[in-house]
Every structure is written in structure tokens, then in C-alpha cells.
Amino acid sequence: MNDEASGSTPILQMQDIRKAYGSVRVLEDVSLELGAGEVRCLAGENGSGKSTLIKVLSGVVRADAGQVRLHGRRLSSDPMAAIAAGLSVIYQDFSLFPNLSVWENIGFLRSVTCEDVFHRRGARRRLAVDTLRRMQVDIDPDTPVEMLPVASKQLVAIARALANQARIIVMDEPTTALTRSEVAHLLDIVETLKKDGVSFLFVSHKIEEVFAVCDTVTVLRDGSVVMEGPIGAFDAGRLVEAMTGRSVDSQRLPREQSPPQPPFLEVSGLGRRGEFVDVNLALRPGEIVSVVGLLGSGRTELAQTLFGYMKPDAGRIEIDGKPVAFGDQTSAIAHGIAYVPEDRLTEGLFLSQSIADNITVSSLGKSTSFGILGAAALLQRARAAVQNLRIKTPDVTPAVATLSGGNQQRVVLARWMEHDPKLLILNGPTVGVDVGSKRDIHELLVSLSRSGTSVMVVTDDIPEAIALSDRILVMVRGRITASFDAAAVDEDTLYNEVIREDRT
Numbered sequence: 001m002n003d004e005a006s007g008s009t010p011i012l013q014m015q016d017i018r019k020a021y022g023s024v025r026v027l028e029d030v031s032l033e034l035g036a037g038e039v040r041c042l043a044g045e046n047g048s049g050k051s052t053l054i055k056v057l058s059g060v061v062r063a064d065a066g067q068v069r070l071h072g073r074r075l076s077s078d079p080m081a082a083i084a085a086g087l088s089v090i091y092q093d094f095s096l097f098p099n100l101s102v103w104e105n106i107g108f109l110r111s112v113t114c115e116d117v118f119h120r121r122g123a124r125r126r127l128a129v130d131t132l133r134r135m136q137v138d139i140d141p142d143t144p145v146e147m148l149p150v151a152s153k154q155l156v157a158i159a160r161a162l163a164n165q166a167r168i169i170v171m172d173e174p175t176t177a178l179t180r181s182e183v184a185h186l187l188d189i190v191e192t193l194k195k196d197g198v199s200f201l202f203v204s205h206k207i208e209e210v211f212a213v214c215d216t217v218t219v220l221r222d223g224s225v226v227m228e229g230p231i232g233a234f235d236a237g238r239l240v241e242a243m244t245g246r247s248v249d250s251q252r253l254p255r256e257q258s259p260p261q262p263p264f265l266e267v268s269g270l271g272r273r274g275e276f277v278d279v280n281l282a283l284r285p286g287e288i289v290s291v292v293g294l295l296g297s298g299r300t301e302l303a304q305t306l307f308g309y310m311k312p313d314a315g316r317i318e319i320d321g322k323p324v325a326f327g328d329q330t331s332a333i334a335h336g337i338a339y340v341p342e343d344r345l346t347e348g349l350f351l352s353q354s355i356a357d358n359i360t361v362s363s364l365g366k367s368t369s370f371g372i373l374g375a376a377a378l379l380q381r382a383r384a385a386v387q388n389l390r391i392k393t394p395d396v397t398p399a400v401a402t403l404s405g406g407n408q409q410r411v412v413l414a415r416w417m418e419h420d421p422k423l424l425i426l427n428g429p430t431v432g433v434d435v436g437s438k439r440d441i442h443e444l445l446v447s448l449s450r451s452g453t454s455v456m457v458v459t460d461d462i463p464e465a466i467a468l469s470d471r472i473l474v475m476v477r478g479r480i481t482a483s484f485d486a487a488a489v490d491e492d493t494l495y496n497e498v499i500r501e502d503r504t
């Protein structure tokens with residue numbers, strides 16, 4: 001008899017897990033169970049302890065107290081033991097080897113944990129091909145992983161877990177980099193594997209996903225379980241309230257009509273070969289414009305061009321009515337433009353340096369009427385920013401690496417706001433940020449715009465675009481294909497516009 005399939009005993013039990021870093025208590029007596037074929041969502045605000053709990057589970061972080069049991073047996077805190085016991089964690093960066101091929105990545109763990117040391121290349125390649133087929137995924141097994149788009153990397157990471165015969169797959173924010181149709185595909189795969197009895201622990205900030213795929217949910221707040229149960233016992237409002245301890249409005253933020261002024265930025269006929277063509281747009285002071293498009297639509301390249309990362313090869317950019325040619329970011333910054341990049345880890349942060357240094361790095365040497373900003377003044381600015389953006393940390397001196405993912409994202413935001421820009425361009429400003437904080441960031445951007453800053457938001461988050469913009473431009477395959485008054489457009493109309501070319 002297969003005890004697992006009967007669902008009588010949970011296959012995974014975490015009992016009274018406790019963890020502190022110095023005086024910061026991160027997990028307090030957290031318990032959680034997972035049955036065979038169960039998909040459990042681990043929900044909670046940024047910094048509530050989700051990733052830490054997962055690291056305890058996978059043996060990367062040692063808990064101060066409590067235990068993990070797999071199939072009733074106590075699991076020692078050791079990453080290899082966890083993998084051998086059928087537990088596989090997919091971290092946000094997927095931990096793949098970029099220069100190895102798809103099949104080598106998929107077969108990698110198997111070659112480490114398999115008792116057969118002669119588990120040869122041919123066998124591992126076959127295993128990889130079979131696994132991809134089982135997932136109904138069409139990826140060339142011989143491509144180096146670094147050549148793949150993010151969505152495919154994600155699928156390779158899942159294939160690796162399966163090839164290693166994982167019975168429990170943990171995914172820490174698996175869908176942040178995926179577009180809607182890719183998310184749908186991933187969720188289909190989860191459903192299929194679930195039927196084979198594979199269990200999932202799933203971290204996501206996207207409420208609709210949680211309801212689409214999970215059977216049960218555990219909500220963490222400040223390191224404690226505040227609510228737990230079958231997903232059917234919740235509705236979206238109740239779940240968000242459990243996470244944040246307050247109710248969060250998802251309505252459009254009130255916007256005032258900005259007085260008709262000449263545009264701060266005007267772009268005409270802008271193009272870059274292979275990336276975007278004939279882009280026209282104007283941004284007035286105090287206006288918030290979103291550019292909505294799928295991954296690969298040219299949205300990021302457009303934003304980067306406006307910030308001088310790359311040069312256009314057609315068209316013109318005018319600032320305050322005068323044509324400009326940005327050779328680099330320094331000249332864009334000198335014109336009052338700031339850019340919050342999409343990928344906080346590679347483009348944004350110095351992880352080993354303090355929160356304060358990361359926030360004020362570009363204000364160093366900034367002169368005020370009193371002269372150069374001193375160390376104390378910088379520290380004070382950093383503290384104010386931490387407070388404004390509600391960055392969860394006891395102080396501004398710890399390294400950025402000690403912050404949770406969503407809080408690192410806010411540090412990037414804080415740094416650029418330090419510039420008092422005339423135009424703030426944000427690429428995916430709330431990716432990985434929890435629902436409550438997302439609202440805070442939107443409100444912050446709206447209040448920034450009230451003080452006259454132009455804001456351009458590049459996003460694929462349609463509700464986000466509607467919630468905070470005045471105008472929404474849709475970008476499809478390098479062209480602006482539609483423009484909407486954000487107050488008068490609904491999500492479905494916008495979504496259909498965004499995927500227009502995908503359907504034909």
C-alpha cells in the first residue's frame with residue numbers, strides 16, 4: 001500500500017521552527033504540513049520570513065529550534081540530504097549553470113546524488129529529454145542555458161527538480177519574470193505533477209495565482225503563522241488582510257488633472273533597429289504615463305534608450321523643448337532623468353554594502369547651500385528614505401544582502417528618489433513587492449507626481465498601470481499600438497491590446 005497517496009500522513013512536517021539573526025527574530029515557532037499532491041501557498045509581506053523558512057527546509061540555513069520531518073523521519077540540516085530525500089527548491093535566481101547546456105543542467109543533481117557513479121552522459125541526456133517531454137515543454141536540450149529566455153530557464157529548473165525525482169518542489173516567487181501565458185503554462189504543469197502526487201510549496205505575491213493553483217495556504221506575518229487553512233476558506237480581501245493586518249484598496253488612485261503645460265519630455269519617431277520603431281510620446285510635468293507590453297515588446301529597450309544606456313538610430317528626444325542626444329547615463333542624469341532598473345540584483349545594488357551607502361551612493365559629493373553633504377546628513381537622508389518607503393530593517397547600517405527580496409527592491413527605489421528627478425522612469429517598480437507595499441509605492445509615486453515630477457512606468461502589470469497612471473501606452477513588437485486614458489479603460493480591453501499580435 002502506498003501510504004503517501006492515501007493522504008493520511010503528511011509527507012512533510014515543519015515543527016516549531018525558530019530562527020533569529022542577532023536580536024532580529026525572523027521565525028517564531030512556525031509549523032507547517034504538506035500532504036502528497038498538495039499545493040500549499042506560503043503567503044506574507046516582504047520580510048515576513050518566507051524565504052528564511054524555505055532555507056531552513058532545504059538545509060541552507062540552520063534553525064535555532066524546531067525540526068523538519070520528511071515521511072515521518074527527522075531531516076538533518078544538510079542541503080544534500082534534503083535533495084536526496086526528494087526535496088527540491090527553486091530559488092528566484094534558479095541557480096542554474098549558465099554555460100552548461102539545458103540537459104547538463106537538468107541531469108546535474110542526478111549526477112551528484114545518484115549512487116551509480118557511472119550514471120553517464122548518455123543516460124543523463126536521455127533523462128533530460130524524457131523529463132522535458134513529460135512536462136510537454138519544447139526546449140532544445142543542447143542550448144546553453146544562458147541563451148534561454150527567463151521563462152525557459154524557469155522550466156529548466158523545474159525539469160531539474162523532476163529529473164531528480166523530487167516529491168516536494170518548493171518555488172520561491174516562481175512567476176515574477178513570466179508573462180501571463182507563461183504563468184498559465186507553469187500552473188498547468190503544476191496541476192499535472194500534482195496528479196502524480198508531487199507536492200508544492202509555493203511563494204507568490206500574486207493573489208490571483210494563489211487562488212488559481214493552491215489547495216491550502218499558510219500566512220506569515222512578522223515570522224509567525226497568523227492564519228492557515230484550505231484556500232476555499234478565504235477570499236482575496238481576507239487573505240490580503242491576513243498578510244498585511246489591514247485592508248488594502250485596489251481601486252484606482254485619485255488623480256488630479258495636471259494643468260496644461262508644455263511637455264518635459266517629447267519623443268518623436270524614435271527607433272532602434274530590431275528593438276522599437278517610430279515611438280512618439282510626450283510627458284508633461286506631474287504626469288504619470290505607463291508603457292505596458294510583454295517581455296520582448298521593446299518596452300525595456302525604450303526605457304533604457306531614454307536613460308542613455310543605448311543610442312537611438314532614428315528620431316529625436318527633446319527635453320524642455322530642446323533636442324538632446326544622450327551619449328550615456330551621466331548626461332541623462334544631468335538632464336534630471338532617473339531610471340529604476342528591472343533587475344535589482346545585476347543592475348542596481350551593492351549587496352555587501354550597507355543600506356545607507358546603497359541609498360546615498362549617488363548623493364555623495366552632492367552640494368547643498370551649506371556645502372557638501374556630510375556623513376551625518378547622508379545617514380539622516382538614508383533613515384528618512386527607509387521610513388518613507390517602509391523598508392523593513394532595524395537600522396540603515398546592515399548590508400543590503402540581509403534584506404528580504406522585496407525590501408531590496410525598495411532600496412533601489414529609494415536611491416533614485418534621492419536624486420529629486422524631473423523625470424523618473426521605473427521598469428517593473430513593484431516586481432516581487434507584496435500587495436500592501438505595492439499600494440504604498442503607488443501612492444508614493446502619485447505624491448511625487450503632484451510635486452511636478454514626470455513619471456514613466458514600464459510594466460506588464462495591467463492593474464498596476466490602471467491604478468496609478470494618467471495615460472497608458474501599449475507596446476507590441478516594438479511599436480506603440482494604442483493609447484488609453486487610464487480612468488476610462490478596463491483590464492480586459494488593455495490585456496487584449498497587449499497580446500494582440502500574440503494571437504494572430
Ligand SMILES: Nc1ncnc2c1ncn2[C@@H]1O[C@H](COP(=O)(O)OP(=O)(O)OP(=O)(O)O)[C@@H](O)[C@H]1O
Nearest residue numbers: 021026046047048049050051052402403404405406
Ligand atoms: N542573513 C541575514 N542577516 C540578518 N537578517 C536577515 C538575514 N536573512 C534574512 N534576514 C531578515 O529576516 C527577515 C525575513 O526575511 P525573508 O527573506 O525570509 O523574507 P521574505 O518573506 O522572503 O520577504 P520577500 O517577500 O521580500 O522575499 C527580514 O527582515 C530580513 O531582513
Ligand SMILES: [Mg+2]
Nearest residue numbers: 050051404405
Ligand atoms: Mg523572499
